[in-house]
Amino acid sequence: MxxxxxxxxxxxxxxxxxxxxxxxxxxxxxxxxxxxxxxxxxxxxxxxxxxxxxxxxxxxxxxxxxxxxxxxxxxxxxxxxxxxxPCLRVKPQPEMQRQGFWQLGVEVYGGALLAPWFDRDLSLAGRVTFSRDGKIESRLIDFRQPIAVIPNLAIHLNREANQGWCINAQNELPPILAQIGGQDSPDFRALLADQLAREHDLVADVVLDYELSFYDTQGAAIIGLHGDFIASxxxxxxxxxxxxxxxxxxxxxxxxxxxxxxxxxxxxxxxxxxxxxxxxxxxxxxxxxxxxxxxxxxxxxxxxxxxxxxxxxxxxxxxxxxxxxxxxxxxxxxxxxxxxxxxxxxxxxxxxxxxxxxxxxxxxxxxxxxxxxxxxxxxxxxxxxxxxxxxxxxxxxxxxxxxxxxxxxxxxxxxxxxxxxxxxxxxxx
CATH class of the missing domain: 3.40.630.10 (Zn peptidases)
Structure with missing residues (x-):
C-alpha cells in the first residue's frame, strides 16, 4: 500500500x-x-x-x-x-540578448528559495492562449526536455559566495536558453507556436498570451539509504x-x-x-x-x-x-x-x-x-x-x-x- x-x-x-x-x-x-x-x-x-x-x-x-x-x-x-x-514565471515580453546568449526575463512567484534554482536543468510549462481561425483558445504545454539553465558565477569571481550573497532577481535569474549569432532575433511567441504544433498538432494564427513557469526536470524519487524520503x-x-x-x-x-x-x-x-x-x-x-x-x-x-x-x-x-x-x-x-x-x-x-x-x-x-x-x-x-x-x-x-x-x-x-x-x-x- x-x-x-x-x-x-x-x-x-x-x-x-x-x-x-x-x-x-x-x-x-x-x-x-x-x-x-x-x-x-x-x-x-x-x-x-x-x-x-x-x-x-x-x-x-x-x-x-x-x-x-x-x-x-x-x-x-x-x-x-x-x-x-513558488517558481520562476516568464514575463510578458521576456526576450533578452546578452553576450550572445538568448535569455528570458522571469518574475519570482511566491516566497521561493532562489539559490537552489542555479545549475539545474530547467524546462518550461503552463498555459498558452492563442487565436485560431478567428477564435480564442487555450492549451497546456510542457516542453519536458531541459531547455534552460541558470549557471552560477564561479567561486573565483565571487569569493564571498559561501558567506552568502543577496541574489538580484532582475539581473541574476534570467535563464539561458541558447547561444545565438549577432543577426538572430529570438521570438519567444514563435517558439510557443512551434510547441503548440508539436504537442497538440494545431497551427495558431497568433500566440496572444501565456502563463508559463520554469521547473526542474529532475524527477521525484524515493531516496535515502533505506528509502526513507521522497525528494521532489x-x-x-x-x-x-x-x-x-x-x-x-x-x-x-x-x-x-x-x-x-x-x-x-x-x-x-x-x-x-x-x-x-x-x-x-x-x-x-x-x-x-x-x-x-x-x-x-x-x-x-x-x-x-x-x-x-x-x-x-x-x-x-x-x-x-x-x-x-x-x-x-x-x-x-x-x-x-x-x-x-x-x-x-x-x-x-x-x-x-x-x-x-x-x-x-x-x-x-x-x-x-x-x-x-x-x-x-x-x-x-x-x-x-x-x-x-x-x-x-x-x-x-x-x-x-x-x-x-x-x-x-x-x-x-x-x-x-x-x-x-x-x-x-x-x-x-
Missing part, C-alpha cells in the same frame, strides 16, 4: 509541473472514478449520491460527493489544499492535493465530502480561483439550500486544511520550539497559532487527534518559536469566508519552497488513512 501510494505520488508530481497541469490531472482521475464534470456557465442538476467536480481558471478544482445522509444531519466533510508552488519539487502542496484525492476516492456513499484545491496560496490567495475568492462558496451555494438551511449545514461541517509543515532539521534544530519539532515519518502535524495564522481550535484539534488515535496513525504538533514569525495557509481564509470550523494540518517537510523539497516516505500513507477516515466519519464535533 505504501509503495503504491508513493509511486502514484511520484507520477502525479512528474505530470504536474504547473497548477494547470495539476488541476487537469486531478480532474482526469476524478473522471476515471465516475465523477461528472460541471460547467460553471451552465445550469446544474445535482442529486444525492451524485459525484461531481468543477474547475476554475484551469488551475483550481472543487470535487464533491453528495452523500445519502441528509446534509442537515451530517454536514460536509471538507479537505482543502492548494495547487501552486512541488511537494508543497501537491502532496496534500494527491493525498486528498486518494482519500476522496475511498469515501463511502453515506457522507457528503468535498475536496477543494485552489490556486495562488503562495501569493495570498486573493483571486477568482484562490481561497480568498468566492469559488468554494459559489459552488456550495449552487448545491445547498438557501438561507437558514445553508448556515445550519455549514455549521455542521468541518474543514481539514492540509498544507505541509516544517520538520525539525538536524542542522538547524534551534529554529524550532524545543517541544514542537515535528519529525519526518512520524505522522501528520496539527498546526497551531494563537494569532490565527492557522485556524485550528482545541475542538478541531481534539477531533483530528482522536481520529488519528482511532486509526492508529501517529500525530504531531507544531507551534512556531515565540520570537519568530509564522506562515499561514488556506485554513484561516476559508474559515473566515465560510464560517466553517477548521483544523490546519500537514505532513512534515524539509526545504519548503526550494526547487527540491524532502518529505518522509512513510507519511503519505498516514495522511491518506486519516483523511479517508475523516471522509467516512459519521460524527463531527
Amino acid at each position: 505504501r509503495d503504491e501510494l508513493n509511486q502514484g505520488l511520484i507520477e502525479f508530481l512528474q505530470a504536474s509541473p504547473t497548477p494547470f497541469h495539476a488541476t487537469a490531472n486531478l480532474a482526469r482521475s476524478l473522471r476515471a472514478a465516475g465523477y461528472q464534470a460541471l460547467d460553471e456557465r451552465a445550469p446544474w442538476a445535482t442529486e444525492p449520491g451524485g459525484r461531481y467536480y468543477v474547475t476554475r481558471n484551469d488551475s483550481a478544482i472543487v470535487a464533491f460527493q453528495l452523500g445519502t445522509r441528509p446534509l442537515l444531519e451530517g454536514g460536509f466533510r471538507l479537505v482543502g489544499a492548494h495547487t501552486d508552488s 519539487a512541488r511537494l508543497d502542496n501537491l502532496l496534500s492535493c494527491y493525498a486528498g484525492l486518494q482519500a476522496l476516492l475511498k469515501a463511502g456513499p453515506e457522507e457528503s465530502c468535498v475536496l477543494v484545491c485552489t490556486d495562488h496560496e503562495e501569493v495570498g490567495s486573493t483571486s477568482c480561483c484562490g481561497a480568498d475568492g468566492p469559488f468554494l462558496e459559489q459552488v456550495l451555494t449552487r448545491v445547498l439550500p438557501e438561507g437558514d438551511a445553508f448556515a445550519r449545514i455549514i455549521n455542521r461541517s468541518l474543514l481539514i486544511s492540509a498544507d505541509n509543515a516544517h520538520a525539525i532539521h538536524p542542522n538547524y534544530s534551534d529554529k524550532h520550539d524545543a517541544n514542537h519539532g515535528p519529525k519526518l515519518n512520524a505522522g501528520p502535524v496539527i498546526k497551531v497559532n494563537s494569532n490565527q495564522r492557522y485556524a485550528t481550535s482545541s475542538e478541531t484539534a481534539g477531533f483530528f487527534r482522536h481520529l488519528c488515535l482511532v486509526e492508529e496513525v501517529p500525530v504531531q504538533a507544531f507551534v512556531t518559536r515565540s520570537d519568530m514569525g509564522c506562515g499561514s495557509t488556506i485554513g484561516p481564509i476559508t474559515a473566515s469566508q465560510l464560517g466553517v470550523r477548521t483544523v490546519d494540518i500537514g505532513l512534515p517537510t524539509f526545504a519548503m519552497h526550494s526547487v527540491r523539497e524532502l518529505a518522509g516516505s512513510h507519511d503519505l500513507q498516514h495522511l491518506v488513512k486519516v483523511l479517508a477516515a475523516f471522509y467516512q466519519s459519521a460524527d463531527l464535533p
Whole structure:
C-alpha cells in the first residue's frame, strides 16, 4: 500500500509541473472514478449520491460527493489544499540578448528559495492562449526536455559566495536558453507556436498570451539509504492535493465530502480561483439550500486544511520550539497559532487527534518559536469566508519552497488513512 501510494505520488508530481497541469490531472482521475464534470456557465442538476467536480481558471478544482445522509444531519466533510508552488514565471515580453546568449526575463512567484534554482536543468510549462481561425483558445504545454539553465558565477569571481550573497532577481535569474549569432532575433511567441504544433498538432494564427513557469526536470524519487524520503519539487502542496484525492476516492456513499484545491496560496490567495475568492462558496451555494438551511449545514461541517509543515532539521534544530519539532515519518502535524495564522481550535484539534488515535496513525504538533514569525495557509481564509470550523494540518517537510523539497516516505500513507477516515466519519464535533 505504501509503495503504491508513493509511486502514484511520484507520477502525479512528474505530470504536474504547473497548477494547470495539476488541476487537469486531478480532474482526469476524478473522471476515471465516475465523477461528472460541471460547467460553471451552465445550469446544474445535482442529486444525492451524485459525484461531481468543477474547475476554475484551469488551475483550481472543487470535487464533491453528495452523500445519502441528509446534509442537515451530517454536514460536509471538507479537505482543502492548494495547487501552486513558488517558481520562476516568464514575463510578458521576456526576450533578452546578452553576450550572445538568448535569455528570458522571469518574475519570482511566491516566497521561493532562489539559490537552489542555479545549475539545474530547467524546462518550461503552463498555459498558452492563442487565436485560431478567428477564435480564442487555450492549451497546456510542457516542453519536458531541459531547455534552460541558470549557471552560477564561479567561486573565483565571487569569493564571498559561501558567506552568502543577496541574489538580484532582475539581473541574476534570467535563464539561458541558447547561444545565438549577432543577426538572430529570438521570438519567444514563435517558439510557443512551434510547441503548440508539436504537442497538440494545431497551427495558431497568433500566440496572444501565456502563463508559463520554469521547473526542474529532475524527477521525484524515493531516496535515502533505506528509502526513507521522497525528494521532489512541488511537494508543497501537491502532496496534500494527491493525498486528498486518494482519500476522496475511498469515501463511502453515506457522507457528503468535498475536496477543494485552489490556486495562488503562495501569493495570498486573493483571486477568482484562490481561497480568498468566492469559488468554494459559489459552488456550495449552487448545491445547498438557501438561507437558514445553508448556515445550519455549514455549521455542521468541518474543514481539514492540509498544507505541509516544517520538520525539525538536524542542522538547524534551534529554529524550532524545543517541544514542537515535528519529525519526518512520524505522522501528520496539527498546526497551531494563537494569532490565527492557522485556524485550528482545541475542538478541531481534539477531533483530528482522536481520529488519528482511532486509526492508529501517529500525530504531531507544531507551534512556531515565540520570537519568530509564522506562515499561514488556506485554513484561516476559508474559515473566515465560510464560517466553517477548521483544523490546519500537514505532513512534515524539509526545504519548503526550494526547487527540491524532502518529505518522509512513510507519511503519505498516514495522511491518506486519516483523511479517508475523516471522509467516512459519521460524527463531527
